Amino acid sequence: MSKSRMISDGELAAQLAGAARRLLLQVRDSGTFEGKALGSAGDAMANQFLCHAIRHLRPDDGLLSEEEKDNPERLSKGRVWIIDPVDGTREYGEERADWAVHVALAVDGVASIGAVALPDLDGGIVLRSDKPQALLPMPERPRFLVSRTRPAREAQAVAAALGGELVPMGSAGAKAMAVVRGEAEVYLHSGGQYEWDSCAPVAVAQAYGLHCSRIDGSPLVYNQPNTYMPDLMICRPEWAKR
Incomplete structure (x- = not known):
């Protein structure tokens, strides 16, 4: 992704979540790590990728990640990217399907843009705030x-x-x-x-x-x-x- 190609925030969030999804699957499928070690390795690699990309492509925005030491400078920013490289590290390490990648942009404290990758569902999907779809009918019993x-x-x-x-x-x-x-x-x-x-x-x-x-x-x-x-x-x- 080139800095000269200024894609929308929604597209950027989706692309980053999708790329982190692929990276995490590669780490898991390599067979190099297992269990907690797999979770730690996946967290570290996905975090490094996401933070580097955001700082390169949106250098004026703030950044908050679960896997990095918090920088109070973000509090002075109106736009702050909030990410969780592996949401459900335990499930990822156990090679379950119920884990995710979170990439979001909060604007003035509001969750405004978001993409959530579900790497092991339906061949790997990314649900995104800029391309919502209609909700399905729901049963009577919640x-x-x-x-x-x-x-x-x-x-x-x-x-x-x-x-x-x-x-x-x-x-x-x-x-x-x-x-x-x-x-x-x-x-x-x-x-x-x-x-x-x-x-x-x-x-x-x-x-x-x-x-x-x-x-x-x-x-x-x-x-x-x-x-x-x-x-x-x-x-x-x-x-x-x-």
């Missing part, structure tokens, strides 16, 4: 996405109150995109995350017409001094009020 290892009590309680069904899944990005893809209706998370866990998924989900907020309905704000985000709700708008 399906709630929860952690496959630590399902939140709040999500279980709300699902029970609404007559919902629990669907265990790995990474945050995989869960959020399952709502986008019509595989579930609600992703309610109360166990705490960081900005890179949700910025790209929220940008994509909002573009598709989904409701995205804190679990009390307040807005999600990005590029904050403290990157911790206590909770998150992404759901079909028909279920948001209830």
Whole structure:
């Protein structure tokens, strides 16, 4: 990608997520690493690629990555790229399908542009905020996405109150995109995350017409001094009020 070819932010996010997807699959398929070592190697290589590309192609923007030491200079920027090179490092290391690559651009604190790559689904897909599609019809009984290892009590309680069904899944990005893809209706998370866990998924989900907020309905704000985000709700708008 040449600096002279100034592609749109949406196209850039999608291209970077797709390229990181291919890199991560190459690292995994090489057979050089296994388990935690595979997760660490994939994180490091994808992060190096993404950060170098963003700094080269968008030198005036800020950058926040899970895999780099935070630079407070980003707080003075109106445009900040927020990335998670491997969302679901554990799942990637276990060679499962429920992991993702997140590339997002927050503008004035709002998740504005996002691309989420799902490398092991449907031959590898990238869902993007600049090319949303229509949502699929949904069943009467809502399906709630929860952690496959630590399902939140709040999500279980709300699902029970609404007559919902629990669907265990790995990474945050995989869960959020399952709502986008019509595989579930609600992703309610109360166990705490960081900005890179949700910025790209929220940008994509909002573009598709989904409701995205804190679990009390307040807005999600990005590029904050403290990157911790206590909770998150992404759901079909028909279920948001209830």
